[in-house]
Amino acid sequence: MKKLYYSAVVYTVLGLLAGLFYRELTKAQDFTAGTQLSVVHTHLLTLGTLFFLIVLALEKVLHLSSGRFFNAFFWTYHAGLVLTAGIMTVHGTMTVLGKTVGPAISGPAGLGHILLTLALVFFFLCLHNRVRPDFARPDDAERRLS
Numbered sequence: 096m097k098k099l100y101y102s103a104v105v106y107t108v109l110g111l112l113a114g115l116f117y118r119e120l121t122k123a124q125d126f127t128a129g130t131q132l133s134v135v136h137t138h139l140l141t142l143g144t145l146f147f148l149i150v151l152a153l154e155k156v157l158h159l160s161s162g163r164f165f166n167a168f169f170w171t172y173h174a175g176l177v178l179t180a181g182i183m184t185v186h187g188t189m190t191v192l193g194k195t196v197g198p199a200i201s202g203p204a205g206l207g208h209i210l211l212t213l214a215l216v217f218f219f220l221c222l223h224n225r226v227r228p229d230f231a232r233p234d235d236a237e238r239r240l241s
Contacts, residue, residue: 096160099151102173106143110136113184124191132187139180142211150218157225164224168217175210182207 114136121132153159182204189196 096151096154098169099147099154103144103147103151106139106147106176109180110139110144113139113180116184117187120188120191126191128190130187130190131183132191135180135183135187138183139176142176153222157222159221159225162221162224164217164221168214168221171210171217172214175207175212175214177207178203179207179211 113132117130117132117136121127121130150159159165182200186196186200186204189200
């Protein structure tokens with residue numbers, strides 16, 4: 096449970112820093128057009144902070160971490176979110192600075208999204224195995240009643 100809590104905290108800090116970076120960079124460059132940099136903070140706060148707070152609540156009730164797919168979900172999700180947010184930051188910064196964005200940005204961005212998708216598959220497998228009654232172990236019945 097601690098690693099879920101710390102994940103939410105880290106993504107909160109990263110999301111707030113991303114918002115500050117966007118505001119200061121665009122102000123310093125007198126940039127008013129649209130850029131991916133403007134949504135990095137919302138991605139980190141939503142996909143990082145809020146998602147891990149929800150997973151933390153589900154962990155408390157369903158003990159998701161006891162499932163065999165939990166570690167695969169946890170680390171794949173982090174890798175996908177960090178890669179996605181990192182590439183969005185690079186792409187947005189290059190846009191603000193007036194640099195050309197090439198295809199080298201598209202590949203890692205796609206990989207980040209693929210990792211997030213795979214992590215969500217692991218998450219739903221983990222969730223599925225904890226909510227289906229026929230997969231529940233006898234000691235789980237006591238936990239659910241208390």
